[in-house]
Structures are given as C-alpha cells and as structure tokens.
Amino acid sequence: MPGLACSMTDSSPPTAARLPTWLWLLAVVLITLNLRPFLTAPGPLGHAIQTATGMGLRMFSWLTLLPMVLMGVGTWLAPAALRRLGLRPAIVWALLAIGLGCALRLAGANAWVLVATAGLCGAGVALVQGILPGLIKRQSPHRMAVMMGLYSAALMGGGALSAQLSPWAMQWGLGWQAALAMWAVPVLVTLPLAWWVLGRLPGLPAPVQTAADHAQAHTPANTPASDTGWLVRRPRTWLLLLSFGLMNGGYASTVAWLAPFYQTHGWSGTESGSLLALLSVAQALAALAVPALAARSTDRRLWIMAMLALQVLGFSGLACWPDAAPTLNALVLGVGLGGCFALFMVVALDHLPSPTQAGALNALMQGGGFILAALAPWIVAQLHQSSGSWTPGWLYQAGVAALVGLLSARFNPRHYAQRLRAPAT
Template identity: 65%
Template sequence: MSLSSSTTPTPRGTLTPAFWILVVVAVTINLRPFLTAVGPLGHAIGETTGMTLSQLSWLTLLPMALMGVGAWVAPSALLRLGARHAICMSLVLIAAGCALRWIGGSAPVLLATAALCGAGVALVQGILPGVIKRQSPHSVAPMMGLYSAALMGGGALGAQISPLAMQWGWDWRAALALWTVPVVIALPLAWNALGRIQLPPPQPHGARSGAQQPVTSDTQWLMRRPRTWVLMACFGLVNGGYAAVVAWLAPFYQSHGWSVASSGTLVAILSIAQATAALGLPVLAARSSDRRPWIAFTLLCQLVGFGVLVWRPDAFPTLNAIVLGAGLGGCFALMMVVALDHLPSPSQAGALNALMQGGGFILAATAPWVIAQLHGLTGSFAAGWLYQLGAVCVVGVLVAMLAPTGYARAMRAPG
C-alpha cells in the first residue's frame, strides 16, 4: 500500500496526503544537520575556541541528552499546547540555535546553541510519531520509514554541505548557521498543516474517549512496565552508535590523513545509507508483524561496520560506511515501528514512543563522551569502536525478547 493512498485526511478538511508527506519531510529533515555538521568541522572549531576532544563531545552529548529529557515532557507539552503550537515552537528553538552559531566563537555560546537545538528537536521527536500514527493509521510502518529517512537525510546534508561551505571559503560559524534556512522554510508549512489536524488530548491507558485525565497517567503506568525499559535500552544503545559515528567518524578518518571535505563526504554517505535503509526496511518488515528478523539483519550490519573500523579501517571505507549506515538507520526506524506496534491507541503508542526516545537518547548521549575518554586513555579510537561492538551485542540479546505475540501481555496495565 502506497503512502499517498493510505494517508487519511482529517475531518477538518483539506490536508491532502501529498501535503502531509511534504510537511513530515520538511519538518523532520531539520532535526539532524545541526548535529552532523559539527564532527567534520571539529578541528576548525577546536582551533578557534580551544575546545579539547572531550569538550567537543558535549556538542553531541548535550543536545542528545536534552532530546531524551524533552521527549519525556512531550506528552504534557502536547496536552497543554497542542501539536501545532508545540511543534512550531520547537522549530523556532532550532532556528534560534542554528542562527546564534553565527556568533559562536566561544565554547559557552556553542554549548548554548546545542542546548537550544536539542530542546527543540526533543519535542518534535516526542510528538510527531504519535501524530503520524493518528493521521496515517493504515501506513504506520512506511510513514515511520519516511520519517526516519528524512531524519537521516537531514544528517547527510549537514555532514556534506557544511564542510563544502568551508571549502568554498565560508567561516565555520557561517557553515553551521546556514541550517537556519530550511527550518524557516518548514515553519509555515507545519503551522498550516497542523492547524488542519484535529487531535484529541492524550488519554490514559484504559480511559474512555473524552475523559479528561492527566497525561501523566500514561507515563506512570508505562514506566512500571519492564518492556518500556527494554525498548529504552535497545533504542539508546543503537543511537549511541549513531551519536558515536556522527561525533567521531570524520575526526577518526582525519587522523588517517583525510581532508575535512572528504571525511564529511564519508559521513554523508553513511547518512544516505541510513536514510535508504530507514525508508526501505520498514516497508519490507510491514509484511510480517514480527520485525525481529529485519532488526537482526541491521545488527549484523553494525557488527561488520564497527568491526572494520577496529581492525581494517582503511579497507573499503566507503563500502563500510554504507554497511554501517544501513545497520544504524534501519535499526532506528524498525525500533520506532516496534514501539508503536505495542499499543493500538495512537496517543498511548505515542507516549510509549516518547518514553523510549527519552530514556534512549539520554543513554545514547553518553557514547561520544565515553569514546572521547577511551581515546584519551589509549590515544586511539579503536577502543571506542570496540565499545560500540559490545553495545550491538547487548541489543541483539534484548531484541530477542520482542516477540509480537507478547505485546499485549507486556503492556497490560497494572491492576
């Protein structure tokens, strides 16, 4: 079933399937460039600001941690503000964070901009999947694939265009600040589209439609489910791998003699592979309710990718970036689908997704810092890549628990 044919217009009117897809892409593509642009420019940033490798890791750690914390408050923000105001306010925060990088000649300013962007991204990531499930109930897997592909595609743009801008003579501040432009373009599109979607407030598990109960009820019972923590751990460890390559793949290859532009291109290739897998694998996985075989494939790709970085980093780096990117992107998208699969209610599934992202991104945020510390101890990135290999093995054990026949039992409300 195609995306366009299965997207259901809302009762309020004229939101066409094609326009809804455009809005999802336009919004989501802005959620990663501010992050992926930093790694390839890290050397230039360090020279200007005096930031060490460990300090530079905070430009990835801080926004990802805020993504995690913000995702936990997303259901409350949705209840208080509505999807339209919450998402558009988030886009304003991202735009402000990117724009302020124009004057980001010091570590405190850069950290503040990372915090602004991370806070903005958090609310979008915590709210938009639930909106997608309600607006496109019959095509959740392909729509989440599209969402994930746009996320990774935005990352590819950040990793490629900002280093090229420096190659064209731009200052690194301008090369980071240019990502204000696509956010400003997405803002009126989101305001228009989300104003046509009539979403009910989130309801607690088991509540009757229309019951006015606090959104925290969903959070409370979900947090008491062991499955919620399993999903958090899987999502966090996988995204730790993403955070690690975003932060350190370009500096790693720069230490092997690569230029800023060529190392940025490698990160962009990895991100394109992520986007392709994120778009395609959920569609393939939609043929069965059990997503685990496909997740296992993505984990195998990650094992190969990180293994090559440890033992043969100069052997076919482009091919390895494609394999690793496919593993990371496909696993990200499939975990989003699995979380939404667990509950039939869009609001409850959205709340579970937000909790998974919240705990997951907090866990993922530590990966760049851990790798920086291991680099400081060993003088090499190899120990960090081994750390990521171990994380992939842990995810493999946890994913084996995610049989769809157990979803209802795992998410049964207490009492």
C-alpha cells in the first residue's frame, strides 16, 4: 500500500530539545524550493535546447512527462525507501538525487541525457513529496492549512526562480547547459540544514513503518488487521486522484509549453521566461493566501470552483487572445493553478483525522495524480502536431478545468467520514 511514513530509524536523539518553529518553517521552505527548478528551467531555454539537441516537441515533452510519472510512482514507493533508510536519510538521499540530476545536465548536449537527468530529479522529488504533507500535518496539526499553503507556495516559488534566472544565466554567458545545471547549488545549500532539522523533530514514533502499517495501526477498531488496502478500495480515493491529476495537468502543460508558445509569437527566451516566472509567482502567492482564506470553513468547494474558473479563463485567453493582455492572463492563470493545487492538498488531508492515514491518502492522490498529469504536456504536443496550432491544446486544458469543477462539487466535508469509512470486521 503506497503512502507516508512519518517515522525514523536513524540516530536522532529521542530527548532532543524542541525545535524552534521558525527553524522548522525554514527547513520546509528550503527543501520544497528545490522541487521544481529542474522542471521549469527547460521551457524558457527551449529554442536553444531544441536547436542544440534536435529535440522535437514530442521529445521535448518528455522533460516534463518522465519526471512527473516518476513523481507519481515514486510517491507510492516512498514507504519502501523509508523502511530501509528512515525519514532523515530518505529526504537527504532524495535531495542528493535532485542535485546530481541537475549537475549532470552539464553533459546534456544529448537529448537522452536531458531526459535521463529529468527522470533522476523526478525520482528524488517523488520521495520528498511522499513524505512532507503527512509530516506537516503531524508537526503542525493546528496550522495545517496555512502550512500546506506555505509548502505549495515554496513549491511554486522555486519554479518561478528557475523560470526567471535560467534564461538570465544563459544571457549572461553561462550557456544553456550550465543554466540548467546551476540548480544543483541550492540543493547543496539545503542539505546540511535538512539533515540537522529532521534529526531533531520531536514526537516521531519508531520504528519506521510502511503506510500499510500506519493505516493498520491507526484505523478504527472495527478494521480487520489484515486489510491494509482499504483506502485503495474507496471510490473517494480515486475521485481525489482523478481530480488532482486532471487539475495538475494544467500546471504541467503550462510549465512545458507557455514559454515555447510565446517564443512562436516572437518573444525572446528571457521575455518568455519572465512571463512563466510571473505566472509562478502568482501561483506561489495564491498557494499561500488561498488556503489561509479558506481555513475559515471546512468546506473548500467554493474556493476550488473559483480557482478552476480562473483556470478556464486563463487557458481560454491563451487560446483565443494570447497577445491581448499576456501579463494579466498569466496572473489569472497562475492564481487559479496555485490556489487549486494548495486546496487539493488540504482537502485530501481534511478527509481523515489521523496524520498517518491522511498522509497515506495524500500520497495516493499525488502518486496517481502526477502520473495522470504527466500525460497533459504530451497531449498538448500531439494536438499541436496534428493541427499545427497551440489553440486546441489550450482549449483542451480549459475543458479539463471545467470538468474538474464538476467532480469537485462532491467534496462535501459532512460526508468525508462516510466516504472513507474503514471496512467492518
């Protein structure tokens, strides 16, 4: 059973002093900032990369498709790594994988090297994403919505930095390979802090358990001990997975194609990167603000609908009026994407009171959702290949956002317990 383990077997002292809140927040932010730069850097450099490597649009889409698939699969495999390594070493090894994947892009003149390094980074990201949400709920149970907003904002903020700084670095003479590889540096900066902070988190039980073990240990008393896959057998789990995956496909398509799209309209790599960075900043601000605003009620549906409506408007603008107000459109789309991502993370955690169970559900949603989302850039590339235009792809994403709105209407918090009721003995 895929999911989260919030335990550790490394040598963290059980009597460690309570960690200051600001240091815990700093660790979450710095770790999370490293999870998206490798993904957003190639888009603004797309013309240079394609010219140097001969990559077509479909091949270029693999720089997003492969890591997102691995994010999904890797999130499900996180318990096995945690069982062998413990919490702290697992996250540190994951960060090392991200850093190594970025650094190896110095040898990325070959298209397959770029795809392979994207996969290595995606595998590292998957492990971190399979751990942090449940860990956040455990460590900050009374500020969970705000903390998930911070986590989501840092996620988008890292993407914004990369989208802006990567084309600048190339413009300053580093070359596109170095502009991709430089994102190994912030990983190296984060590693010592992550090792120190994660070794001092209080209240983490040992030994390490799989998500199945966690579910078994924390499910209601009427749950059979042998039934560890009950979350998989709940339709609500699959509804969350489908909704999150379809919604997140809009983010994947935007990361992959927004900059190349505007380069076909005569924009430079730096200009298109700045637009993607602006969109990512809007995502980060929305991811931080919207969950805090939505925390006043346990019913997040109106907020989700509002964010999806902004996505429909933004994708429709790209399809029909791309040159009318690109900056305003990027802001609208960014708010819709960032706010919706953070809200779905909160909604998944809302469904179950136990942090371990909620973490397992969140990991299931992310795992399958990222696999589904990975298809979106490839679909947009296929639509472009067959039509010779970007318009069908952007309209496709607008339609998907509208569909997710219909699915999300079912997330009534009064029915959470019923929808995820544990099986009877």
